[in-house]
Amino acid sequence: xxxxxxxxxxxxxxxxxxxxxxxxxxxxxxxxxxxxxxxxxxxxxxxxxxxxxxxxxxxxxxxxxxxxxxxxxxxxxxxxxxxxxxxxxxxxxxxxxxxxxxxxxxxxxxxxxxxxxxxxxxxxxxxxxxxxxxxxxxxxxxxxxxxxxxxxxxxxxxxxxxxxxxxxxxxxxxxxxxxxxxxxxxxxxxxxxxxxxxxxxxxxxxxxxxxxxxxxxxxxxxxxxxxxxxxxxxxxxxxxxxxxxxxxxxxxxxxxxxxxxxxxxxxxxxxxxxxx
Amino acid sequence: xxxxxxxxxxxxxxxxxxxxxxxxxxxxxxxxxxxxxxxxxxxxxxxxxxxxxxxxxxxxxxxxxxxxxxxxxxxxxxxxxxxxxxxxxxxxxxxxxxxxxxxxxxxxxxxxxxxxxxxxxxxxxxxxxxxxxxxxxxxxxxxxxxxxxxxxxxxxxxxxxxxxxxxxxxxxxxxxxxxxxxxxxxxxxxxxxxxxxxxxxxxxxxxxxxxxxxxxxxxxxxxxxxxxxxxxxxxxxxxxxxxxxxxxxxxxxxxxxxxxxxxxxxxxxxxxxxxxxxxxxxxxxxxxxxxxxxxxxxxxxxxxxxxxxxxxxxxxxxxxxxxxxxxxxxxxxxxxxxxxxxxxxxxxxxxxxxxxxxxxxxx
Numbered sequence: 143x144x145x146x147x148x149x150x151x152x153x154x155x156x157x158x159x160x161x162x163x164x165x166x167x168x169x170x171x172x173x174x175x176x177x178x179x180x181x182x183x184x185x186x187x188x189x190x191x192x193x194x195x196x197x198x199x200x201x202x203x204x205x206x207x208x209x210x211x212x213x214x215x216x217x218x219x220x221x222x223x224x225x226x227x228x229x230x231x232x233x234x235x236x237x238x239x240x241x242x243x244x245x246x247x248x249x250x251x252x253x254x255x256x257x258x259x260x261x262x263x264x265x266x267x268x269x270x271x272x273x274x275x276x277x278x279x280x281x282x283x284x285x286x287x288x289x290x291x292x293x294x295x296x297x298x299x300x301x302x303x304x305x306x307x308x309x310x311x312x313x314x315x316x317x318x319x320x321x322x323x324x325x326x327x328x329x330x331x332x333x334x335x336x337x338x339x340x341x342x343x344x345x346x347x348x349x350x351x352x353x354x355x356x357x358x359x360x361x362x363x364x365x366x367x368x369x370x371x372x373x374x375x376x377x378x379x380x381x382x383x384x385x386x387x388x389x390x391x392x393x394x395x396x397x398x399x400x401x402x403x404x405x406x407x408x409x410x411x412x413x414x415x416x417x418x
Numbered sequence: 419x420x421x422x423x424x425x426x427x428x429x430x431x432x433x434x435x436x437x438x439x440x441x442x443x444x445x446x447x448x449x450x451x452x453x454x455x456x457x458x459x460x461x462x463x464x465x466x467x468x469x470x471x472x473x474x475x476x477x478x479x480x481x482x483x484x485x486x487x488x489x490x491x492x493x494x495x496x497x498x499x500x501x502x503x504x505x506x507x508x509x510x511x512x513x514x515x516x517x518x519x520x521x522x523x524x525x526x527x528x529x530x531x532x533x534x535x536x537x538x539x540x541x542x543x544x545x546x547x548x549x550x551x552x553x554x555x556x557x558x559x560x561x562x563x564x565x566x567x568x569x570x571x572x573x574x575x576x577x578x579x580x581x582x583x584x585x586x587x588x589x590x591x592x593x594x595x596x597x598x599x600x601x602x603x604x605x606x607x608x609x610x611x612x613x614x615x616x617x618x619x620x621x622x623x624x625x626x627x628x629x630x631x632x633x634x635x636x637x638x639x640x641x642x643x644x645x646x647x648x649x650x651x652x653x654x655x656x657x658x659x660x661x662x663x664x665x666x667x668x669x670x671x672x673x674x675x676x677x678x679x680x681x682x683x684x685x686x687x688x689x690x691x692x693x694x695x696x697x698x699x700x701x702x703x704x705x706x707x708x709x710x711x712x713x714x715x716x717x718x719x720x721x722x723x724x725x726x727x728x729x730x731x732x733x734x735x736x737x738x739x740x741x742x743x744x745x746x747x748x749x750x751x752x753x754x755x756x757x758x759x760x761x762x763x764x765x766x767x768x769x770x771x772x773x774x775x776x777x778x779x780x781x
Contacts, residue, residue, distance in 0.1 A: 148694060187682065194708060232496070378713065379706060388677030394731060
């Protein structure tokens with residue numbers, strides 16, 4: 143990657159799909175394939191405007207294009223949301239440490255997503271689904287603010303629920319007419335009544351807003367998950383992506399090169415882990 | 419020339435200016451210039467200029483890092499591969515040990531990381547470093563308190579020390595050894611008296627700096643890492659943050675602060691381009707994430723982070739402090755925050771805590 147250490151390569155936005163009122167999935171095709179592993183991230187640039195880190199939501203088996211699911215929440219994402227199919231962006235990566243899915247073999251895997259955090263988890267899901275026989279069982283628990291703000295509601299998420307291999311449950315913080323699913327916080331559907339799991343040796347993977355990950359982690363620990371088996375995608379201001387610029391330091395780690403995926407055991411001693 | 423490790427002095431019929439001119443050759447020169455107000459600054463030149471250029475008695479105001487990690491570095495235009503001119507061969511005269519030692523931090527970040535920075539690598543490769551012993555010090559200096567000393571023991575190509583009996587010149591690298599050959603006609607082996615004089619002088623200078631550090635409550639060998647890590651919930655950070663105006667001067671002037679920003683914009687023709695700029699962790703937006711999150715919302719958090727990075731993070735990843743005791747931050751702070759006062763308070767509080775818990779155990 144040294145030729146493009148700080149400069150992205152061009153990529154064309156091939157497709158833009160509305161997920162929710164403030165979340166879109168962009169399919170981008172870079173001029174050169176970018177092979178990545180689930181959990182790794184890329185820096186996506188709007189030329190002349192700025193750059194921000196995103197984890198792809200598409201299958202890591204595909205490297206000539208990638209899908210990135212983006213919530214409109216800041217300067218760069220505001221710009222991205224005004225862009226059209228055929229427009230050009232820049233991309234650098236992949237960066238960081240992926241989910242250690244080899245270590246997940248023969249284990250029960252609980253995937254806990256909140257809001258737009260389900261993007262990176264979709265990439266992981268697609269990787270796991272390719273080799274379903276490797277895993278004892280896959281459970282998905284996903285929480286969104288409202289039925290409207292559920293990401294991937296039409297295709298992928300419902301597809302994940304088909305068949306006996308997967309146990310999928312959704313919840314929304316606030317219901318709406320037509321919603322017949324659960325209403326309540328994500329931590330509720332991690333309780334015994336809604337989640338039958340082998341916590342003591344199961345893997346839990348979580349991605350979502352910091353406050354959701356904080357209370358979600360507490361709940362998983364309470365259920366008996368071991369700190370080293372809880373994998374978190376930490377959110378920090380990753381900028382250079384190669385452990386130099388200093389923005390994303392978290393204790394003794396740089397989230398960009400040592401993360402973004404960390405086990406809770408690795409980061410739990412950090413006194414201000416969730417403050418952002 | 420003789421075997422590496424031989425120490426030289428300037429021959430009776432030669433002058434320092436002649437040696438400097440020989441060493442410089444055709445290289446681009448950075449030498450110190452006395453600003454006549456108690457400071458030195460870098461002077462860039464194509465030749466060594468007698469009367470203007472000096473090796474200096476103590477470090478210059480701007481950090482050495484600026485020659486390797488420029489404050490503003492053009493990265494490139496969108497879709498146009500960078501057509502940067504190759505860097506000329508350079509030589510820096512009068513580097514002091516605090517600055518020389520700081521390059522270990524930059525090497526760790528920009529050379530030994532997961533993705534070496536080719537521009538930094540080129541700058542390192544094309545720059546010869548001629549260091550000089552400190553012959554005096556500034557009131558803000560405290561290098562012995564962080565494990566350094568006012569003379570270089572490694573990392574230099576050539577070191578030149580001025581003693582009361584004359585100069586002592588030695589090479590520290592093969593490149594330095596080769597360079598000394600170009601000044602051979604001006605050099606002769608240093609005699610035992612000269613070497614003894616050097617030893618005495620270095621010991622004396624070190625002792626003076628230890629006393630200066632002690633006058634500010636800092637001892638060589640102090641465990642700052644434990645103290646800073648123990649200070650997380652201390653009121654010291656909000657106390658010092660009351661004065662801090664988060665101007666970032668301490669970051670920019672620091673000989674080890676390496677953080678930067680990739681700034682995107684457009685040039686006059688409207689072409690998108692990217693520039694690498696020094697950044698400061700004291701700025702409120704430094705660690706902010708999209709959507710308004712900020713791991714360090716308070717100035718006290720950011721002030722603590724700066725010390726945490728220098729005295730906890732770097733000891734963990736490379737077993738050294740990211741502070742060489744140059745005192746530039748103290749000099750630059752418009753709120754008069756003295757880094758020695760911050761460290762001393764953290765150490766004192768940690769000691770007090772320790773004494774307190776020992777009392778409990780004794781009871």
